[in-house]
Amino acid sequence: MSLLTRTAGATADDATASGRKGPRESLLSRSAALIVMGVFTLYFLLPIWWLFIASTKDRGQLLTTPSLWFADFKLFENIGALASYGDGIYFRWLLNSLGYAGLGALLATVVASMAGYALAKYRFPGRELFFNVVLGGVLVPATALALPLFLLFSQVNLTNTYWAVLLPSIVSPFGVYLSRIYAAASVPDELIEASRLDGAGEVRTFFTVSVRLMTPALITVFLFQFVAIWNNFFLPLIMLRSEEFFPVTYGLYAWNTQLNQIPELRTYVLVGSLLSIIPLIITFLLLQRFWRNGLGSGSVK
Amino acid sequence: MQHTKRAVAMGVALLSAIALAGCSTGSTGTSGEAAACAPSEGDVTLEFTSWIPGIEDAAAIWNAENPGIQVQVQTGPNGNSGTYQNFFSQLEAGNAPDLGQIEYDALSSFRVQDGLEDLSNCEDVVAAEADFIPWTWNQVTLGGDGVYGIPQDSGPMALFYRSDLFEQNGIAVPTTWDEYKDAAKKIRALGGYITNFSTADINQFAGFVWQANGDWFTNDGDAWSVDLSGDASKTVADYWQELLDEDLVATYPAWTEEWNNAYNSSEVWSWTSAVWGANSISSGAPDTAGKWSVAPAPQWKAGESAAGNWGGSSVAVFKGSEHVYEAAKFALWLNTSEEALTALNESANIYPATTAGLELPSLQEGVEFYGGQAIYDVFAEAAAEVNPDFVWGPTMTQTYADVSDGFQKAVTGQGTLLEALESAQSSTISTLKAQSIPVAE
Numbered sequence: 001m002s003l004l005t006r007t008a009g010a011t012a013d014d015a016t017a018s019g020r021k022g023p024r025e026s027l028l029s030r031s032a033a034l035i036v037m038g039v040f041t042l043y044f045l046l047p048i049w050w051l052f053i054a055s056t057k058d059r060g061q062l063l064t065t066p067s068l069w070f071a072d073f074k075l076f077e078n079i080g081a082l083a084s085y086g087d088g089i090y091f092r093w094l095l096n097s098l099g100y101a102g103l104g105a106l107l108a109t110v111v112a113s114m115a116g117y118a119l120a121k122y123r124f125p126g127r128e129l130f131f132n133v134v135l136g137g138v139l140v141p142a143t144a145l146a147l148p149l150f151l152l153f154s155q156v157n158l159t160n161t162y163w164a165v166l167l168p169s170i171v172s173p174f175g176v177y178l179s180r181i182y183a184a185a186s187v188p189d190e191l192i193e194a195s196r197l198d199g200a201g202e203v204r205t206f207f208t209v210s211v212r213l214m215t216p217a218l219i220t221v222f223l224f225q226f227v228a229i230w231n232n233f234f235l236p237l238i239m240l241r242s243e244e245f246f247p248v249t250y251g252l253y254a255w256n257t258q259l260n261q262i263p264e265l266r267t268y269v270l271v272g273s274l275l276s277i278i279p280l281i282i283t284f285l286l287l288q289r290f291w292r293n294g295l296g297s298g299s300v301k
Numbered sequence: 302m303q304h305t306k307r308a309v310a311m312g313v314a315l316l317s318a319i320a321l322a323g324c325s326t327g328s329t330g331t332s333g334e335a336a337a338c339a340p341s342e343g344d345v346t347l348e349f350t351s352w353i354p355g356i357e358d359a360a361a362i363w364n365a366e367n368p369g370i371q372v373q374v375q376t377g378p379n380g381n382s383g384t385y386q387n388f389f390s391q392l393e394a395g396n397a398p399d400l401g402q403i404e405y406d407a408l409s410s411f412r413v414q415d416g417l418e419d420l421s422n423c424e425d426v427v428a429a430e431a432d433f434i435p436w437t438w439n440q441v442t443l444g445g446d447g448v449y450g451i452p453q454d455s456g457p458m459a460l461f462y463r464s465d466l467f468e469q470n471g472i473a474v475p476t477t478w479d480e481y482k483d484a485a486k487k488i489r490a491l492g493g494y495i496t497n498f499s500t501a502d503i504n505q506f507a508g509f510v511w512q513a514n515g516d517w518f519t520n521d522g523d524a525w526s527v528d529l530s531g532d533a534s535k536t537v538a539d540y541w542q543e544l545l546d547e548d549l550v551a552t553y554p555a556w557t558e559e560w561n562n563a564y565n566s567s568e569v570w571s572w573t574s575a576v577w578g579a580n581s582i583s584s585g586a587p588d589t590a591g592k593w594s595v596a597p598a599p600q601w602k603a604g605e606s607a608a609g610n611w612g613g614s615s616v617a618v619f620k621g622s623e624h625v626y627e628a629a630k631f632a633l634w635l636n637t638s639e640e641a642l643t644a645l646n647e648s649a650n651i652y653p654a655t656t657a658g659l660e661l662p663s664l665q666e667g668v669e670f671y672g673g674q675a676i677y678d679v680f681a682e683a684a685a686e687v688n689p690d691f692v693w694g695p696t697m698t699q700t701y702a703d704v705s706d707g708f709q710k711a712v713t714g715q716g717t718l719l720e721a722l723e724s725a726q727s728s729t730i731s732t733l734k735a736q737s738i739p740v741a742e
Contacts, residue, residue: 060587063558063565147390154394160375237383238390241350241375241398254352257378260556261577261650262354263584 048277055274059267078271081264089243090272093251097230098279099162100247104169105226109218112172112225116179117210121192131180137173146234153239164239165247169229175221182217183210219290226283248276335447336618336625338423344368345627348398350375351616352384355648359641363634370627372400380404380614381698385411388619392416397619399628403450404614405440406504409518409695411617412449413738418618419447423629426451432637436689437654441615444520444692450615451632452654453645456575457683458508458609461582463570464594464672466493474596478540481599485549494569498541499555500708503701504611505574509537511691512609513601518694524741525694525733529704529726530719536601538718545712552712561585573598575611576652576680583670591669595676597683608683610691613654652680659684699732700725 053068056075065071082090119131149168153159158167187210195205211218236250243251252272255265349360349372357374364371375398377384385407391397392414403411411417420426426448430438437452460474467474467484470491475481485495499505510517515533519526528534544550551569553560563569564586572578582593598608616632618625635641642658645651653659659681667673694700707721733740 059584063561063585064588150390151394154391154396157396159394159396237378238387241348241377241387242373243376253382254376254378257382258352258354259584260581263580265354266584 051270051274051277055267055271057267059264062266062270075271078267079275082268082271082275085264085268086243090248090251090268090275092244093246093248094276094279096162096245097247097249097276100165100169101226101229104166104229105222107170108172108175108225108229109222111170112175112221113179113183113211113214113218114206115176116181117183117187117206117214119176119180120183121187121189121210131176134173134176137171138177142228142232143234146238149235150238159239160241160245162245165232165236165245168235169225169232172221172225172228175225178217178221179214182214186217187213216290219287223283223287227280230280248272252276335419335422338420338426338626338629340626341624345370345624347372347400347624347628347631348375349373349400349616349631350377350384350388350398351400351402352377352379353402353645353649353651356645358648359635359644362640362644363631367631370624370631372631380407388416389414392620395621397621399622399624400616400618400632402453402614403617404612405452406507406693406697408441408449408615408617409443409693410697412443413695413736416620417449418620418622418625418628419449420451420618420625420629421446421448423448423626425633426629429633429637432655432657434654434656434659434684434687436610436687436691437613439689439692440613441617444690445522450617451629451636452613452615453636454613454651455654455684455687456508456577456610456612456652457680457687458512458573458575458598458611459679459683460596460598461572461574461578461593462596463567463589463592465592466567466570474594475599476597477603478599478601482540482544482549485544486547488570489547489549493567494551494563495549496571496573497551497553497555497560497563497569498545498712500552500712501705502555503704503708505555506537506541506704506708508575508609508611509541509573510534510609511688512598512607513537514607514688516690516692517700518692520692521741524739526741527694527726527729527733529700529729530722534722535719538722542711542718545718556581565589576677577612577650579668579671579676580650591672593671594674595671595679597679606682606686607688608686610687652677694729694733695738696729696732696736700729703728 050067053070054062055078056073057065057071058074058078061071115134119127119134145168150159153164158164191209191213192205195209200208230247231249233249233253236245236247237253240246240250246254252269255272256269259266259269347370349356351374357376360372360374377387380403384402388397388401388403388411397416408417429451433452434455437455441450441452442448462474464474466472466488470487472484472487473480475484481495488495507517510533513533513536515528515531515537517527517529517534519528530538541550545552551563553563564572564582565588567589572582574581579595583590597606600607616635618628618632622628635645636653637655637657639657639661642651642653642655643661643663646653646661646663652664653661658664659677664677664681665675667675668677703725704721707716707724708718710716711718711721730740730742
């Protein structure tokens with residue numbers, strides 16, 4: 001969801017920038033474009049606004065006051081209550097999510113970039129077969145893999161550990177695909193040849209030369225994988241049983257199924273959801289610069 | 302939110318399809334002998350998976366008193382939202398916990414997959430039968446000789462109603478379903494609805510059938526009989542069909558904001574629900590505090606006091622546990638000892654399944670939201686009147702889904718509630734057969 005919002009924002013900037021320099025568009029088409037963008041912005045931001053407003057209310061006011069405007073501002077009391085419920089287990093979940101998504105996405109990016117680079121730059125028997133198998137992996141939904149993974153991890157007694165969520169997360173077939181395409185387009189063979197002549201080994205060439213050229217693609221892979229792991233829900237649902245390993249999505253879901261019986265959880269789920277989107281927003285704000293560069297440079301070529 | 306829910310539902314459906322495909326070839330046998338029930342040597346650690354909030358506090362009390370038998374509580378979403386599916390996967394993988402929380406209506410499905418230890422060799426368990434309200438014990442014996450869990454809580458049903466509105470408008474509190482319908486007409490004339498008919502949550506309807514002495518499933522030891530559209534079901538279905546046809550009841554989907562709002566805004570005046578519904582109302586309709594009361598559920602025959610049940614769960618020992626004796630011992634303590642029941646009632650509003658549990662001090666007090674009425678007295682009486690012979694079938698997930706689909710259509714005018722039950726009857730029988738579960742016809 002936030003992915004789409006950001007892309008929409010990025011194109012909006014581009015549109016106004018080119019509007020200033022390039023030929024002027026008619027007032028009608030400009031305002032039509034603005035209206036469409038305005039509607040979409042509203043469409044994407046409204047749920048977040050609702051969530052923010054709902055998080056600032058106490059339980060009684062949640063249902064009885066207008067849902068898009070403030071009542072008594074209790075956001076900080078609510079966060080305090082969330083922090084103290086269940087010995088602050090919520091923040092443990094948030095840290096777990098950051099760990100799974102951050103570390104998982106980092107490792108996935110390294111693995112995917114090496115694989116994609118190798119597939120793009122080295123000629124070896126079975127190269128296309130490998131690539132096609134990886135491409136096939138893009139088509140298999142993560143949900144369908146959760147149960148087989150569980151049975152496999154059960155064999156080696158790794159269920160209900162950090163590894164159960166982290167290990168499957170470092171595989172990103174889409175990342176391999178993107179890295180291959182990007183490496184083929186942006187890393188010239190001559191450059192690799194040159195660094196070989198200068199005496200650098202293959203691994204050194206990869207990390208010092210090729211990775212720099214591939215950075216925009218790698219950022220994209222990282223972001224995609226970060227979001228995918230953050231939102232991956234079925235794997236933790238099947239693998240984990242102990243609260244202390246839960247990522248925040250699963251923890252909030254488990255709370256949400258208890259609302260009938262434990263009404264105060266409603267506030268915690270709302271505030272928890274609000275806080276849980278903040279890391280995603282920060283990641284995007286920090287990395288979108290690289291990402292837009294990547295998309296831009298790709299389009300000029 | 303809705304979107305996520307649908308995605309979750311789809312995923313769960315997909316997973317269960319995979320799991321069923323995996324299981325159906327394996328163990329469908331109803332064989333299985335009662336587990337030997339002997340103490341293990343040395344110290345024991347038990348794993349217990351439950352979604353009840355605060356149950357770890359009760360386990361902590363046990364752990365402090367029983368250094369030799371330590372219980373590790375694991376958690377997850379409530380049963381139908383994923384934990385049951387996990388139990389099945391874990392049984393398949395051979396790493397299920399020792400103990401698990403299982404609602405009464407799901408016990409049969411674990412039983413037919415041979416996922417539960419029979420505790421009837423455990424002397425303590427057999428001796429404890431007398432402590433429980435008799436019908437709750439039947440829920441864990443599944444109508445046979447085995448004991449497949451220890452009852453934890455129950456959901457006897459009664460009538461929650463807006464005493465202020467009934468009084469102001471001179472409407473007597475209905476004691477029979479006929480009177481209920483008359484009241485419904487008067488309330489509709491005033492612009493309100495007497496209640497909301499839930500199409501999504503079939504458990505309420507099942508509770509009505511249960512109250513009317515209906516029997517959806519029976520198991521004679523060899524084969525299952527299914528009777529979703531028998532006389533009692535027909536009576537109940539026809540009754541609600543009339544109310545629906547005459548637009549006397551609202552049909553908001555249960556547990557949604559609009560449903561809460563219908564109660565909060567005084568549009569809907571009453572709800573025949575289980576004891577735990579007390580919290581649903583107080584959380585969903587905070588503006589109506591102090592205006593609710595509880596009366597025994599309306600009857601089919603004047604002067605009777607039959608009650609239905611909605612919900613309730615047990616703690617079962619999974620097949621493959623190496624410490625059946627210790628697990629059973631803990632499950633008994635958790636569900637019969639006053640300290641555990643008090644802790645569970647405080648943290649999760651658990652309504653005990655033992656006769657002594659109904660006497661807990663916290664269940665004798667007046668409740669402010671209900672104008673100070675000691676509402677649990679009404680439920681304690683209802684708990685004693687629940688028909689002990691009602692049995693859940695082994696494919697309730699499918700049955701609920703099919704009935705719910707039919708009910709949703711009936712509410713929009715396509716077909717009737719009875720037709721929905723009839724079609725669910727045949728689809729349930731074919732599901733049972735598809736899982737190689739013997740069906741008597």
